[in-house]
Amino acid sequence: MASPIEQFQIKPIIPAINFTNSSLFMVGAVAVIVGGLLLATRKRAVVPGRAQSVAEVLHDFVAGTLRDAAGVEGMKFFPLVFSLFMFVLTANLLGMIPGFYTVTSQVIVTFSLAILVIGTVVVYGFVKHGTHFLGLFVPSGVPAWLLPFIVVIELISFLSRPISLSLRLFANMLAGHIALKVFAGFVVALLGAGGMISILAPLPLLMAVALMALEFLVAALQAYVFTVLTCIYLNDALHPGH
Amino acid sequence: MAQAAQTTHATTEAHGGAHEDVGFPPFKTETFAGQVIWLTITFVLLYTLISKLVLPRLSGIIENRRVTIAGDLDEAAAMKSRAEEAGAAYEKALAEAKGRAQSLAQDARAKAATETDAKRKTLEADLAKRLADFEATIAQKKTAAMSNVRGIAHETATAIVERLTGKAPAPQTVEAALDQSKA
Numbered sequence: 001m002a003s004p005i006e007q008f009q010i011k012p013i014i015p016a017i018n019f020t021n022s023s024l025f026m027v028g029a030v031a032v033i034v035g036g037l038l039l040a041t042r043k044r045a046v047v048p049g050r051a052q053s054v055a056e057v058l059h060d061f062v063a064g065t066l067r068d069a070a071g072v073e074g075m076k077f078f079p080l081v082f083s084l085f086m087f088v089l090t091a092n093l094l095g096m097i098p099g100f101y102t103v104t105s106q107v108i109v110t111f112s113l114a115i116l117v118i119g120t121v122v123v124y125g126f127v128k129h130g131t132h133f134l135g136l137f138v139p140s141g142v143p144a145w146l147l148p149f150i151v152v153i154e155l156i157s158f159l160s161r162p163i164s165l166s167l168r169l170f171a172n173m174l175a176g177h178i179a180l181k182v183f184a185g186f187v188v189a190l191l192g193a194g195g196m197i198s199i200l201a202p203l204p205l206l207m208a209v210a211l212m213a214l215e216f217l218v219a220a221l222q223a224y225v226f227t228v229l230t231c232i233y234l235n236d237a238l239h240p241g242h
Numbered sequence: 243m244a245q246a247a248q249t250t251h252a253t254t255e256a257h258g259g260a261h262e263d264v265g266f267p268p269f270k271t272e273t274f275a276g277q278v279i280w281l282t283i284t285f286v287l288l289y290t291l292i293s294k295l296v297l298p299r300l301s302g303i304i305e306n307r308r309v310t311i312a313g314d315l316d317e318a319a320a321m322k323s324r325a326e327e328a329g330a331a332y333e334k335a336l337a338e339a340k341g342r343a344q345s346l347a348q349d350a351r352a353k354a355a356t357e358t359d360a361k362r363k364t365l366e367a368d369l370a371k372r373l374a375d376f377e378a379t380i381a382q383k384k385t386a387a388m389s390n391v392r393g394i395a396h397e398t399a400t401a402i403v404e405r406l407t408g409k410a411p412a413p414q415t416v417e418a419a420l421d422q423s424k425a
Contacts, residue, residue, distance in 0.1 A: 008267035010277070018276035026284040034291045041299050046307050059300045079293035087288055103281075106267075108274045112281050174268065 004181040008105055008174070022109075025101045029090040037086075058086070062227065069231035070238055077234050080120065084113060085227040092173060092219035096212070104222075105173040107166060114166035117230045125237040136240040165229055172222045176215040183208040395420055 011021045037058075040051035048056055062082045066074050088104060095102025103109055125133035137154040138147065186204035190197055267273075396416050404410045 005267060010267060010270070010273040018279060020273070020276060020280075022273075022277050023280035023284075026280050030284045030288045030291070033288060034296060037292075037296045037300070041296075041303060044299065044303050044306070046303075046310050048303075052303070055300060056304065059297075059304070079289060079297055082297065083285070083289045083292045086292070087285065106273075106277055107269070108277050109281055112278055113285075116285075170268070 004178045004185065007102075007177060007181060010106075021101045022103055022106060025091065025094060025103050029087060029094055029103065032094065033086045033090050058082075065224075065228055066231045066234075069228065070235040073238050074231065074234055077120070081227060081230055081234070084117070084230055085223055088113070088169065088226050089220060089223035092223055093216075095173065095177065096216060096219055102173055102177060104169055105177055107170040110166035110170040111162065112166075113169075113226075114162040117165065117233055118162045121233045121237040124234075125240055128237070129240055133237070133240045136236055161229075161233060165226065165233075169222050169226050172218050176211070176218050180208060180211050180215060183211060392420060 013019050013021060013024060037055050040055040043049065043052065045052055059082070062085050063075070063078060066078055066081050070077070091103040091109075094100050095105065122133075125136070129135075137151050137158065139150060139154070142150050183204045187201050187208065190201040190204065396413070399416050399419065400410055400413075403416075
């Protein structure tokens with residue numbers, strides 16, 4: 001039986017171009033997203049079928065989230081936010097299939113995505129607002145003697161955003177998959193022990209089933225959380241200054 | 243049970259260590275570069291396909307539906323207003339027709355009334371004339387009859403006297419007697 005962390009192992013497939021199981025599932029996620037969405041919308045029906053409804057619900061859901069958080073001007077980031085949401089959601093859900101690799105269980109992947117978000121916020125903020133973007137760190141209505149502290153706190157809070165954004169997703173996926181593997185391992189261990197102890201084997205199995213349901217929820221929820229926070233951070237780039 | 247789990251754990255660790263380098267896979271920095279490169283490639287590809295292919299199609303569908311629904315609603319509103327106009331025109335025509343029918347009926351009634359009035363008047367005049375004629379005739383007949391009465395009385399008186407006396411009285415006597423009785 002494999003260790004609970006063996007599932008996170010990066011295994012090369014084509015070493016020459018650094019193509020690994022992680023790369024394979026990144027490509028797979030893109031194929032599933034684009035292929036699925038194009039297939040679902042191929043009829044371009046005015047009255048949507050089941051698959052097209054799902055595609056439209058995803059579109060409207062992300063659009064609504066972005067519009068609520070960043071306003072109508074935020075819609076210029078819609079392709080980015082939609083891509084991020086679909087990528088994280090699909091990577092999380094693909095990882096739920098037994099034997100499939102979970103791309104988002106690698107901290108470097110989630111950190112790269114978080115850096116992409118924060119990088120977009122910083123670059124767009126400075127291009128659009130210039131030095132006025134720095135007003136993000138200077139809340140209005142704060143007494144002058146308190147200002148240095150507030151600026152430092154705001155700066156730290158801003159710099160910790162990519163860390164919290166990436167660690168939240170990474171840790172959730174990692175912990176969920178480890179927990180699943182541990183309980184699945186108990187089933188095997190109890191059965192392997194033989195005799196009366198084997199009777200207890202269904203208990204961790206039930207737990208694993210329950211955890212599986214929870215992990216599906218977490219997979220979708222973390223994709224949503226990542227998207228909502230992205231929208232909120234983008235709102236800072238669009239409307240700096242408190 | 244705990245012992246069994248422990249031994250399993252121990253063997254897996256030994257097993258994992260044998261064919262892979264030990265360490266927590268997500269923190270193995272030598273894999274980072276490869277993952278970032280492939281993430282960049284796939285995400286740029288995803289972003290391009292989403293923004294150039296998927297989203298235009300999706301928003302096209304949604305926009306098309308919005309336009310279709312708005313157009314249908316407009317058409318329905320136009321049809322409704324047309325129907326209302328037709329209804330109003332119908333009401334107006336009905337009211338006009340009613341008014342015309344009423345005035346026609348009134349005219350007809352008035353005409354009929356004057357006609358019957360005239361007829362009645364001519365009839366009355368006719369009747370009055372005929373009545374006057376008859377009255378004149380009656381008066382004439384009466385005078386004629388009255389003049390005849392004197393003759394009859396004369397003859398009757400002469401005949402009665404002749405029966406009673408055996409001899410006819412002189413006409414002058416009879417005339418005198420008649421004049422006397424008449425007075």
